[in-house]
Amino acid sequence: MLKIDGISKTFNPGTNNSKTALNKLSLHVTKGDFITIIGSNGAGKSTLFNAICGGFYVDEGRIVLDNKDITYDKDYRRSKSIGHLFQDPMRGSAPGMTIEENLALAAGHGGWLSTISKADRDAFREKLAQLEMGLENRMKQPVGLLSGGQRQALTLLMSTFHPPKLLLLDEHTAALDPATAEKVLAMTKRIISENNLTCLMVTHNMQSALELGNRTVMMDSGRIIFDTSGESRSRLTVADLLRLFHEKTGEDLDNDRMLLS
Amino acid sequence: MFISWGVMQSAIELGLVYSLVALALFLSYSMLNVCDLSTDGCYTLGCAVGSVVAIAGHPALALLAAVGSGICSGFVTAFLQTKLKIESLLAGIVVNTGLYTINILIMGKSTLSLNDCETVFTRAKALLSGTVLAPYYKLIVALAFVVLVLVLQLLFLRTRLGLSIRATGNNAAMVKSSSINPHLMITIGLCCSNAITALGGCLIGEYNKTCDINMGTGMVTIALASLIIGETIFGKKTIPWRAFGVIVGAVLYRIVVAIALRLNMPATALKLVSAVIVAIAISYPTVMEMVEFQSKRFAARGRNLYRILQVTFGLLAVIFLVLAVINVWSRSFLILLAVLAAICLVWMLAAERNQKKVKAC
Numbered sequence: 112m113l114k115i116d117g118i119s120k121t122f123n124p125g126t127n128n129s130k131t132a133l134n135k136l137s138l139h140v141t142k143g144d145f146i147t148i149i150g151s152n153g154a155g156k157s158t159l160f161n162a163i164c165g166g167f168y169v170d171e172g173r174i175v176l177d178n179k180d181i182t183y184d185k186d187y188r189r190s191k192s193i194g195h196l197f198q199d200p201m202r203g204s205a206p207g208m209t210i211e212e213n214l215a216l217a218a219g220h221g222g223w224l225s226t227i228s229k230a231d232r233d234a235f236r237e238k239l240a241q242l243e244m245g246l247e248n249r250m251k252q253p254v255g256l257l258s259g260g261q262r263q264a265l266t267l268l269m270s271t272f273h274p275p276k277l278l279l280l281d282e283h284t285a286a287l288d289p290a291t292a293e294k295v296l297a298m299t300k301r302i303i304s305e306n307n308l309t310c311l312m313v314t315h316n317m318q319s320a321l322e323l324g325n326r327t328v329m330m331d332s333g334r335i336i337f338d339t340s341g342e343s344r345s346r347l348t349v350a351d352l353l354r355l356f357h358e359k360t361g362e363d364l365d366n367d368r369m370l371l372s
Numbered sequence: 373m374f375i376s377w378g379v380m381q382s383a384i385e386l387g388l389v390y391s392l393v394a395l396a397l398f399l400s401y402s403m404l405n406v407c408d409l410s411t412d413g414c415y416t417l418g419c420a421v422g423s424v425v426a427i428a429g430h431p432a433l434a435l436l437a438a439v440g441s442g443i444c445s446g447f448v449t450a451f452l453q454t455k456l457k458i459e460s461l462l463a464g465i466v467v468n469t470g471l472y473t474i475n476i477l478i479m480g481k482s483t484l485s486l487n488d489c490e491t492v493f494t495r496a497k498a499l500l501s502g503t504v505l506a507p508y509y510k511l512i513v514a515l516a517f518v519v520l521v522l523v524l525q526l527l528f529l530r531t532r533l534g535l536s537i538r539a540t541g542n543n544a545a546m547v548k549s550s551s552i553n554p555h556l557m558i559t560i561g562l563c564c565s566n567a568i569t570a571l572g573g574c575l576i577g578e579y580n581k582t583c584d585i586n587m588g589t590g591m592v593t594i595a596l597a598s599l600i601i602g603e604t605i606f607g608k609k610t611i612p613w614r615a616f617g618v619i620v621g622a623v624l625y626r627i628v629v630a631i632a633l634r635l636n637m638p639a640t641a642l643k644l645v646s647a648v649i650v651a652i653a654i655s656y657p658t659v660m661e662m663v664e665f666q667s668k669r670f671a672a673r674g675r676n677l678y679r680i681l682q683v684t685f686g687l688l689a690v691i692f693l694v695l696a697v698i699n700v701w702s703r704s705f706l707i708l709l710a711v712l713a714a715i716c717l718v719w720m721l722a723a724e725r726n727q728k729k730v731k732a733c
Binding site for chain 2: 185186187188190191194195202203204205206207208212213215216217219220221222223224225226227269270
């Protein structure tokens with residue numbers, strides 16, 4: 112499904128600020144996988160997502176999605192098959208445009224000169240109603256008026272409007288208050304299972320890293336240091352994870368947003 | 373009468389034609405969030421191309437040629453800023469500078485006269501002669517073009533392409549993640565807006581029956597002033613409402629100009645007025661924040677900043693007026709300064725009232 116083979120990326124090479132963010136990283140994802148990714152600050156989690164999405168081109172290595180080499184594809188072309196949610200709820204939607212206009216862009220129905228039809232509106236309303244946030248009655252309102260949680264939920268809806276081959280979630284609930292975060296996470300789980308999406312999720316919550324999905328990957332210094340799934344994963348506890356990290360790196364897992372329980 | 377209907381009518385006609393340029397900026401500046409500084413040159417380009425074709429005997433074809441030239445100019449600006457990564461402001465300035473030479477090349481000399489050739493206006497005049505509409509032929513032509521451009525623009529902005537262009541100006545990252553190429557959107561948007569600018573230039577050439585190499589100087593500021601006047605009066609509501617406001621803003625601007633000319637203000641002063649309008653309108657929120665903050669500091673020391681500013685501006689207005697009356701220096705400039713001081717005075721009075729209201733809440 113997704114094959115990442117030995118990708119590396121060094122920012123500002125040859126200068127004092129040279130930083131190797133990805134170091135010959137390889138990761139093979141099978142269809143239907145839901146992988147949670149944990150790691151300390153600067154481990155390269157977000158950089159990995161950016162490399163997959165095409166935010167930059169990697170220095171070496173290959174990225175193959177569904178048997179198609181996308182290593183040198185432009186970001187906007189990749190986004191057809193990859194959905195990407197960020198921690199910042201403001202990033203995924205246009206604040207000056209209405210909810211239905213945002214959804215229309217995500218839906219991308221019809222030709223360039225087509226307008227939002229009644230059928231589109233009905234489809235949008237139905238999808239919005241599933242969020243249970245009352246957004247279906249506010250379709251003509253600008254997105255800038257929504258709260259962070261509502262905007263993140265809308266972004267989730269937009270990036271999964273056409274189920275993508277791959278969904279990347281970069282701590283997408285971290286900036287929300289706990290109640291809203293839980294709601295958005297529940298929504299995410301439902302959408303993923305309904306559409307049987309393949310998903311990578313960065314999380315700072317160690318507990319949900321083990322509870323969610325079927326596989327957990329630990330990153331450090333641009334590499335994957337630990338990869339577990341199945342039987343061995345189900346026996347792991349948060350304490351085990353911390354101990355493992357210490358064993359592999361000789362350091363304590365250090366993430367300023369880390370939630371241990 | 374202070375201003376005759378004839379003067380008023382020509383102000384409205386001019387305002388309508390100029391509103392095309394303001395509508396172009398509405399697309400590039402308000403929707404796409406790109407300040408296109410090639411507007412000055414593109415406007416002259418439209419006029420130059422249009423005049424040359426009109427002199428050759430094809431006044432209607434001239435409009436199409438102007439639109440075509442505008443698209444080319446917009447494409448170059450867009451290419452520089454998307455593919456060659458030149459800062460959008462700089463790309464506009466670079467194209468603007470280059471267009472000067474191109475315009476001279478097209479015109480062959482620095483001024484062209486369209487006095488002896490047919491224009492869309494003379495054609496309309498011939499068409500309408502003898503009917504009740506005869507005296508309004510210029511107004512009708514100008515209005516027809518504005519309505520045409522407005523309707524096309526509004527229809528365009530509702531399409532998926534139009535939505536994508538708006539989203540590019542609003543949140544480029546989101547456009548990318550919707551599998552839309554933002555570079556393509558900037559290119560299409562600038563081509564469209566420059567086409568409208570050039571059409572405006574062409575129509576002004578045919579309206580004034582002249583084309584001058586320097587006619588575009590300051591056009592972008594004037595159009596921005598119209599845009600801002602419109603948005604201030606009409607508010608930022610729906611898109612059609614805002615676009616309509618832009619046209620009203622352009623017409624109002626020309627009416628103000630007509631009044632100023634009636635007061636014997638030199639035409640050269642108008643560019644300063646437009647510059648001041650644009651500067652004030654864009655810096656308005658920052659200035660208000662600054663005044664509010666400083667007023668708090670002054671209040672902590674037991675002083676009222678608003679009162680101090682009001683007295684200062686009031687005194688300034690009176691001093692300028694007195695100087696104007698005893699005629700020490702250019703009277704019209706002094707009156708202009710007095711009016712500006714008076715506006716600031718009213719502004720500060722309003723600001724203080726507003727502040728009190730906020731506190732009461």
